[in-house]
Amino acid sequence: MKVIEPEVIHHIADSVIEGEKVEKYSKKYHEVAYLYEQPREDDPIVYEVYSYSKGENILGNLQWGLTVLKPVYSFDECNMTKGHFHENKDCAEIYFGIAGEGLLLLMDEDGETWAEKVYEGSLHHIAGTIAHRLVNIGETDLKVGACWPTAAGHDYQAIERKEFGYRVFKRNGEVKFIKR
Numbered sequence: 001m002k003v004i005e006p007e008v009i010h011h012i013a014d015s016v017i018e019g020e021k022v023e024k025y026s027k028k029y030h031e032v033a034y035l036y037e038q039p040r041e042d043d044p045i046v047y048e049v050y051s052y053s054k055g056e057n058i059l060g061n062l063q064w065g066l067t068v069l070k071p072v073y074s075f076d077e078c079n080m081t082k083g084h085f086h087e088n089k090d091c092a093e094i095y096f097g098i099a100g101e102g103l104l105l106l107m108d109e110d111g112e113t114w115a116e117k118v119y120e121g122s123l124h125h126i127a128g129t130i131a132h133r134l135v136n137i138g139e140t141d142l143k144v145g146a147c148w149p150t151a152a153g154h155d156y157q158a159i160e161r162k163e164f165g166y167r168v169f170k171r172n173g174e175v176k177f178i179k180r
C-alpha cells in the first residue's frame with residue numbers, strides 16, 4: 001500500500017496552514033475602518049485568513065480555513081471581521097476556537113443578534129441562515145479554524161445594509177455591548 005504525505009499541513013500552534021493549494025491574504029485596517037464607530041489613524045494588519053479547498057466549486061465539496069484576528073482596538077472598540085451571511089442558505093459552517101479570547105456574533109434574518117464565547121477548544125455550529133462575525137475581546141491573537149461548503153458563498157453586502165445589532169467594546173478590562 002502506498003503511504004504519502006498530506007498535501008496540506010495546519011500548524012495549529014503557529015497558526016499557519018501550508019501547502020501548494022493554500023490561499024492566504026491579510027486585511028489592513030484602512031480596508032475595514034468603516035466598520036468602527038471611531039476609526040484609528042494608523043494602518044496595522046487586522047486579520048489574516050488562510051483557506052484550502054480541492055475540486056470544483058460545487059455543492060458537496062468542502063473548504064478549510066483559519067482566521068487570525070489581531071488584538072487591534074479602535075479606541076475601545078474590539079477588532080472584528082466584516083461578517084457575512086452565506087449566499088446559499090442551505091450551507092452551514094463549523095467554527096472552532098484554537099487560541100485567544102473572542103466572541104462569535106450571530107444574527108438571524110430578522111436582525112436578532114447574540115454571541116457565543118470563543119476560546120481554545122470551543123466548537124460552533126452556524127446554521128445556513130445565520131450571519132456570523134468574529135470579535136477579538138482579548139490581548140492576544142484570536143485564532144479560529146473553520147470548515148464550510150465551498151458553494152456557500154459570502155454575502156457581505158447584506159451586513160452593510162443591515163449591521164449586527166450590537167457593537168462590542170472593552171473598557172477598563174470589561175466587555176460592553178452597545179446597541180446600534
Ligand SMILES: [Fe+2]
Binds near residue numbers: 084085086093132
Ligand atoms: Fe461563513
